[in-house]
Amino acid sequence: MAESPSSIESIRKWIVEHKLRAVGCLWLSGIGSSIAYNWSRHNMKPSVKIIHARFVLADLFFSARTISCFYLIIRRKKKKILSCT
DSSP: OOOOOOHHHHHHHHHHHTHHHHHHHHHHHHHHHHHHHHHTOTTSOHHHHHHHHHHHHHHHHHHHHHHHHHHHHHHHHHHHHHHHO
16 A cells, blocks of 8 residues: 655645746735734834835745755756756
């Protein structure tokens, strides 16, 4: 009998199959949490709160893109090493 995949493996498989949804969920959770945090700060105008939320979201998105690029580079190097042996 085949073993059932682990929880991490099933999450990874879902992300690979639904890349656009995964990015959308990351974006939505990032902007939602950033706006919620900024709205708890009472000493700023609403326009400044929205601008800060967008900056935080841009940083989050840039970090996610950087991590995914490094992951792809490492994965390609592993495939290249395995195919050469």
